[in-house]
Amino acid sequence: MSNAAQLQPVLDRIDADFDNSLERLFALLRIKSISADPAFAGDCRAAADHLARDIATLGFVTEVRPTAGHPAIVAKANGGKGRPHVLFYGHYDVQPVDPLNLWHRPPFEPVVTDHADGRKIIVARGAEDDKGQLMTFVEACRAWKSVTGSLPVDITIVIEGEEEIGSKNFVPFLEKNKADLKADFALVCDTGMWDPNTPAITTSLRGLVYDEVRIKAANRDLHSGIFGGGAQNPIRVLTRILGGLHDDNGRITIPGFYDGVKDLPPDILAQWKNLNLTPDSFLKPIGLSIPAGEKDRLLIEQVSSRPTCDINGIIGGYTGEGSKTVIAAEASAKVSFRLVEGQQPDRIRQAFRDYVTARLPGDCKAEFIDHSNAPAIALDWNMKPLAAAKRALTDEWGKEALLIGSGASIPIVADFKRTLGLDTVLVGFGLDDDNIHSPNEKYDLKSFHKGIRSWARILAALAEAPR
Amino acid sequence: MSNAAQLQPVLDRIDADFDNSLERLFALLRIKSISADPAFAGDCRAAADHLARDIATLGFVTEVRPTAGHPAIVAKANGGKGRPHVLFYGHYDVQPVDPLNLWHRPPFEPVVTDHADGRKIIVARGAEDDKGQLMTFVEACRAWKSVTGSLPVDITIVIEGEEEIGSKNFVPFLEKNKADLKADFALVCDTGMWDPNTPAITTSLRGLVYDEVRIKAANRDLHSGIFGGGAQNPIRVLTRILGGLHDDNGRITIPGFYDGVKDLPPDILAQWKNLNLTPDSFLKPIGLSIPAGEKDRLLIEQVSSRPTCDINGIIGGYTGEGSKTVIAAEASAKVSFRLVEGQQPDRIRQAFRDYVTARLPGDCKAEFIDHSNAPAIALDWNMKPLAAAKRALTDEWGKEALLIGSGASIPIVADFKRTLGLDTVLVGFGLDDDNIHSPNEKYDLKSFHKGIRSWARILAALAEAPR
Numbered sequence: 001m002s003n004a005a006q007l008q009p010v011l012d013r014i015d016a017d018f019d020n021s022l023e024r025l026f027a028l029l030r031i032k033s034i035s036a037d038p039a040f041a042g043d044c045r046a047a048a049d050h051l052a053r054d055i056a057t058l059g060f061v062t063e064v065r066p067t068a069g070h071p072a073i074v075a076k077a078n079g080g081k082g083r084p085h086v087l088f089y090g091h092y093d094v095q096p097v098d099p100l101n102l103w104h105r106p107p108f109e110p111v112v113t114d115h116a117d118g119r120k121i122i123v124a125r126g127a128e129d130d131k132g133q134l135m136t137f138v139e140a141c142r143a144w145k146s147v148t149g150s151l152p153v154d155i156t157i158v159i160e161g162e163e164e165i166g167s168k169n170f171v172p173f174l175e176k177n178k179a180d181l182k183a184d185f186a187l188v189c190d191t192g193m194w195d196p197n198t199p200a201i202t203t204s205l206r207g208l209v210y211d212e213v214r215i216k217a218a219n220r221d222l223h224s225g226i227f228g229g230g231a232q233n234p235i236r237v238l239t240r241i242l243g244g245l246h247d248d249n250g251r252i253t254i255p256g257f258y259d260g261v262k263d264l265p266p267d268i269l270a271q272w273k274n275l276n277l278t279p280d281s282f283l284k285p286i287g288l289s290i291p292a293g294e295k296d297r298l299l300i301e302q303v304s305s306r307p308t309c310d311i312n313g314i315i316g317g318y319t320g321e322g323s324k325t326v327i328a329a330e331a332s333a334k335v336s337f338r339l340v341e342g343q344q345p346d347r348i349r350q351a352f353r354d355y356v357t358a359r360l361p362g363d364c365k366a367e368f369i370d371h372s373n374a375p376a377i378a379l380d381w382n383m384k385p386l387a388a389a390k391r392a393l394t395d396e397w398g399k400e401a402l403l404i405g406s407g408a409s410i411p412i413v414a415d416f417k418r419t420l421g422l423d424t425v426l427v428g429f430g431l432d433d434d435n436i437h438s439p440n441e442k443y444d445l446k447s448f449h450k451g452i453r454s455w456a457r458i459l460a461a462l463a464e465a466p467r
Numbered sequence: 468m469s470n471a472a473q474l475q476p477v478l479d480r481i482d483a484d485f486d487n488s489l490e491r492l493f494a495l496l497r498i499k500s501i502s503a504d505p506a507f508a509g510d511c512r513a514a515a516d517h518l519a520r521d522i523a524t525l526g527f528v529t530e531v532r533p534t535a536g537h538p539a540i541v542a543k544a545n546g547g548k549g550r551p552h553v554l555f556y557g558h559y560d561v562q563p564v565d566p567l568n569l570w571h572r573p574p575f576e577p578v579v580t581d582h583a584d585g586r587k588i589i590v591a592r593g594a595e596d597d598k599g600q601l602m603t604f605v606e607a608c609r610a611w612k613s614v615t616g617s618l619p620v621d622i623t624i625v626i627e628g629e630e631e632i633g634s635k636n637f638v639p640f641l642e643k644n645k646a647d648l649k650a651d652f653a654l655v656c657d658t659g660m661w662d663p664n665t666p667a668i669t670t671s672l673r674g675l676v677y678d679e680v681r682i683k684a685a686n687r688d689l690h691s692g693i694f695g696g697g698a699q700n701p702i703r704v705l706t707r708i709l710g711g712l713h714d715d716n717g718r719i720t721i722p723g724f725y726d727g728v729k730d731l732p733p734d735i736l737a738q739w740k741n742l743n744l745t746p747d748s749f750l751k752p753i754g755l756s757i758p759a760g761e762k763d764r765l766l767i768e769q770v771s772s773r774p775t776c777d778i779n780g781i782i783g784g785y786t787g788e789g790s791k792t793v794i795a796a797e798a799s800a801k802v803s804f805r806l807v808e809g810q811q812p813d814r815i816r817q818a819f820r821d822y823v824t825a826r827l828p829g830d831c832k833a834e835f836i837d838h839s840n841a842p843a844i845a846l847d848w849n850m851k852p853l854a855a856a857k858r859a860l861t862d863e864w865g866k867e868a869l870l871i872g873s874g875a876s877i878p879i880v881a882d883f884k885r886t887l888g889l890d891t892v893l894v895g896f897g898l899d900d901d902n903i904h905s906p907n908e909k910y911d912l913k914s915f916h917k918g919i920r921s922w923a924r925i926l927a928a929l930a931e932a933p934r
Contacts, residue, residue, distance in 0.1 A: 036789040095791060102687070165789050192693075206692070210790045219754030220569075221905040225673065225875025226659075228805050229760040229775035231753065235800075236713065236778055243710025246703065286698065287686030290829040293696040308696035311703055312793050313784035318801060322503040322632050323677045323838035324562060325803055325876075326779050326904050333702075334785060336792055338695050362757040371790035408692025409792075437793050438688040 003152040003460040006144075010456050013143045018449055021139045022112070022122075024054065025448065028092070028131050029110040029124040035070055035093035035165045044070040044161045047092040051159060055138060058145045060157065065177070069169035070161030074180065077141075078154045084385075084462055085154035087183035087422060089412060090134030090190065091163035094126035095437045102439035112445060119196070120445035129436040132443035133189040133428055134159065136451030143456055152463035156183055160412075163190075166210070166372035167412060174419045185385050186416045189455075191406055191428035194275070196444065199393040199401040199454065201386060202426035206304070207339030207376035208409035209348045210312075212369040213238070213356055214332035222327040232363045234331040235316040241359045242333055245309050250294045252309045254355045260342030264305055272300050275402075285433055304405040308338045334371070338407060345373045374411030383423050388465035392457035393427065396450060427458065470619040470927040473611075477923050480610045485916055488606045489579070489589075491521065492915065495559070495598050496577040496591040502537055502560035502632045511537040511628045514559040518626060522605060525612045527624065532644070536636035537628030541647065544608075545621045551852075551929055552621035554650035554889060556879060557601030557657065558630035561593035562904045569906035579912060586663070587912035596903040599910035600656040600895055601626065603918030610923055619930035623650055627879075630657075633677070633839035634879060641886045652852050653883045656922075658873055658895035661742070663911065666860040666868040666921065668853060669893040670846045673771070674806030675876035676815045677779075677838035680705070680823055681799035684831050689794040699830045701798040702783040708826045709800055712776050717761045719776045721822045727809030731772055739767045742869075752900055771872040775805040801838070805874060812840045841878030850890050855932035859924035860894065863917060894925065 014021070033047035034040040048064045048071045056062040060075035070093060078085070097107040105111060110124035122132060137157075144151050158181060160170040174181065191202040217232040247253050264272070277300040279289050293302030302308070316331025318324035337348055349370065356366050380386075386403075393401035406426075416422040429447035430436065481488070500514035501507040515531045515538045523529040527542035537560060545552070564574040572578060577591035589599060604624075611618050625648060627637040641648065658669040684699040714720050731739070744767040746756050760769030769775070783798025785791035804815055816837065823833050847853075853870075860868035873893075883889040896914035897903065 036787065036791065038788075096785070096787060098785075098787070099688075164791075208692075208792070210792070212790070217755065220902065220907075221566075222753060223875065223904045224775075224777045224779060224803060225675075225805065225873070226899055226903075227753070227770060228777050228803075228874060229773055230758050230766050230770040230874075231750065231755055232757070232759040233777050235781050236709075239706040239778065239781070239800075240710035240713070242703075243707035246707070283698065286689060286694070288684065288698055288830045290699070291697050292699040292828070292830070299697050303694060303697040306696055308691075310691045310695050310700050310792075310794055311706065311784065312691060312791060313786045313795070314702050314706070314798065315782050315786040317778065317780035318563070318565075319780045319782040320503065320563060320565065321505075323679070323801060323803070324503065324631075324779060324904060325675070325677070325777075327777055328780070331781065333706075334790060336691060336695075336790070338692065361759070363755045363759070406692070407695060407697075408690065432693055435687065436693075437690045437791060440687075 003463045006148050007457065007460045010143045010147045011453055013147050014139065014452050014456060017143065021452060022448070024139070025122070025132060025135045026110045028135065029126055030108055032108050033093050033161065034096050035162050036096050041070065044093060048073055048161055051092055055157060058141050067169040067173045072161065072170060072173055073157065073159040074177065075157040077151055079150065083154050084465070085156070085183045086462065087181060087186045087420070088137055088155060088157045089186055089188045090137065090159050091130045091161065092159055093161045093164050094129070094131070095164050097125050099439065104440055121442040122445060122448060123440060123442045125441050127441050128430045128434040128443040129441065130163065130190050132448055133430065133451070136429060136448060137187070137189050137455050139452040140455035140459060143452070144459060152459045156181060163412070170412070171415050171419070174415055178419060181420055183422060185383070186422045186424040188410060188413065188424050188426050189428050190410055191426045192430035192432065193447070194402045194404060196431055196446070197397065198399050199397045200404045201389055201393070201401060202406045202428070203379045203403045204341070204405040205377040205410050205413060206307070206407055207343065207345055207374045208336060208372050208411065209339060209345045210334065210336040210371035211349055211352055212332060212334050212371060214330055214367045216330040216365045216367070217363055218327070218329050221329050224325040224327050227327055231327055232361060233327050234364065235328060237361060237364050238314070238316065238331045238333060241356055242311055242335070249296070250292065252307070254351050256351050257307065257348065261307060261340055262342055264301065272298065275300060282432065303407040305340060307340050307343055309335065311335050338409065340376045341378045343376065345375055349373065372411065374409050375414050377413045380423060385425050385462055385465060388461035389425050389427055389458050392461040393454055396454045396457050427454070429454070470930045473615050474924065474927045477610045477614045478920055480614050481606065481919050481923060484610065488602070488919060489915070492589070492599060492602045493577045495602065496593055497575055499575050500560050500628065501563050502629050503563050508537065511560060515540055515628055518559055522624060525608050534636040534640045539628065539637060539640055540624065540626040541644065542624040544618055546617065550621050551932070552623070552650045553929065554648060554653045554887070555604055555622060555624045556653055556655045557604065557626045558597045558628065559601070559626055560628045560631050561596070561598070562631050564592050566906065571907055588909040589912055589915060590907060590909045592908050594908050595897050595901040595910040596908065597630065597657050599915055600897065600918070603896060603915060604654070604656050604922045606919040607922030607926060610919070611926060619926045623648060630879070637879070638882050638886070641882055645886060648887055650889060652850070653889045653891040655877060655880065655891050655893050656895050657877055658893045659897035659899065660914070661869045661871060663898055663913070664864065665866050666864045667871045668856055668860070668868060669873045669895070670870045671808070671872040672844040672877050672880060673774070673874050674810065674812055674841045674843035675803060675839050675878065676806060676812045677801065677803040678816055678819055679799060679801050679836040679838060681797055681834045682831055683797040683834070685794070685796050688796050691792040691794050694794055698794055699828060700794050701831065702795060704828060704831050705781070705783065705798045705800060708823055709778055709802070716763070717759065719774070721818050723818050724774070724815065728774060728807055729809055731768065739765065742767060749899065770874040772807060774807050774810055776802065778802050805876065807843045808845045810843065812842050816840065839878065841876050842881050844880045847890060852892050852929055852932060855928035856892050856894055856925050859928040860921055863921045863924050894921070896921070
């Protein structure tokens, strides 16, 4: 029987088994696999083991392999009959959960609950990013295997545990396992839909440079009564330098920052204008109303095709209750840049560091820590699997799938190209209100259910697609 | 026998009993009376009870009296023979101890140890500020009482427990107990010497306005990949506003900030120039070399006669290990201003808040918390007890006692004047390298010993002084 003919029973199976799919996702969500905090290294290992055991039941030859950090899973199911071979990528690690007091429920006790507007949602850290998303693919494979005894295409699954901390150890892992990860193209499920009813394939991604700067002045904390006015204050220096990173028009002032950045082609810009991303639709749900980026750019440009700078964290001095008249010995900030095509991460990092250093007053030193470094990605809109995936998504959702640019960074896409020579198809079912990286992360129940069905269709379509 | 004739046996007694004086100070230093943190309220109470019990043994009628916050001690020893009556003030509360990891020893386990340059020092939180200082006075009283059976003058001791958090409940307490706190003038031991060998009386104090500002934007933390560039970032807003508080010449840019600020009289400026406070003597010990204040002012002006602005703390976003691509929903800072004569605290606070509010972009809100509010003090250089104290200090240290201005704030001095009509004589034995409000706070053993002897002499001198 052809894959196309078998699709309907597979979809029916997904519907019938959905409660079990949900319970399997919950089991994964209960594991506290926070990669950023060494205290959770055991939980990261547990998540890898748990997933590997599960995937092995689907006929994959599965291994948990060590990296220099948290382990990765490699699982292979090859028919060996000259079929298309896809490499599916996801990550089992999640973001830290602080501030914990803003969660309405414990972040690692998943539930299905009602969103204010009536949508059913799954709430937990990782519900979307990336446990919910990666399980849509795993569950689609399960349905195919269960109904037909096999999978429509050859599949290698690779799941890492350090995506949220920059995949530093995963890239060498790719290099080392290159021979073992050969495929025709990659599939990644870590992106979003256009809106709750409109599926999308992401064809461009911003890059990311993430730096930490620490400014030091005196050799100890000082009393502001004795030294105030005479001694350099590192918080004053830090705010002065960071406060100058944007000009009055929202442009970034670092010399050379926009070098190589191109305007959108007029036809794409026209399409984007039609998408009508407005402050009302995009910012109002988060309590805002005014686009905060470059004043002469559309909101959709600000969040997807323009480079940005955000201060992600800052700390210095006394931050407890009440007051303390201290001049701190040091202050630090975490600063990140979303990059677009044409910008080189190394150059941007150096330009930022030069900017800071040039503005340091006497008696101050600056130290820097490199947290991540990924170029922007522009995928080929004409790659063949894209058309198959687009058709499958359109069939499932009953609405034309859009090709969109994403403001976020998925550095692994560039690494797949460079290391393995693979192009990537980015399909995901996240929504802008999923609160990923925030308290009360959620995934729409519909995203999870129709996400599984979407992958079942995509696998069938890829089996038939010209290569 | 006259007080003058009894002085030498009193001083001898102080020398003979010094080891016990030190042990009594240690007992007080072991009590964790951190007023800023509600978790230590019981310790504050314990410190008050401990001191009250001790002072009662010196013939004072002693009470621990409640305030709306931590309790205060009132102790009275009146001869009732028309003698001078002094009100001595100190505080038993101490600053928080964070960052704890920078202490070489636990902050509440006092020891005597050797300073790098050979001086013997007492190390503990509160060793100087203000437990060590207030105990110099208590021990001087003990010696007089022990040798002569009485005190040379009438004394009311008042010790509060909230000086480090702005004395908010102590000022109403003064009002309420006004009738009970009558005296001829006040003595405060919470200031410093000019250098380790030169005693000083402080005749001017800077005021203090301490405000906290919290800037809020989105209704939740956001992912910088999805919203970066389009959504307002409160840390960016906060750094931009605070980073503009000083101009390139180190002047504060808040409109009206310098209104009413007068230059030093030429004769005082000439005296101060002679004191020769250099970057080498004042800044080098703290690892700095360049005065950070207004470029056209002497270093001694910057730290004592000019108003300043310091950011004492800042926090926002992700501040843990590693990285998190978050745009925080809010960010906050603690900002304080040292004021000089002519500046009104309420006006300065309002001017700061107006400055922040005027610079807030759309979608941002600012909230403020008032932490303290004290005007600058300029004491009368000709007040009569000053001459007696100066003579006594000069006798003890063998070096002319200086009349100096202090950069720090002791708001209670203004409250004594306003509430009780009292002028204050400020004598203290602190040094610039005492690390008050910092890790490894210390008090020179010599300061403690000769401080006790100094007060013994001052009490004798005040008994004879013209009123």
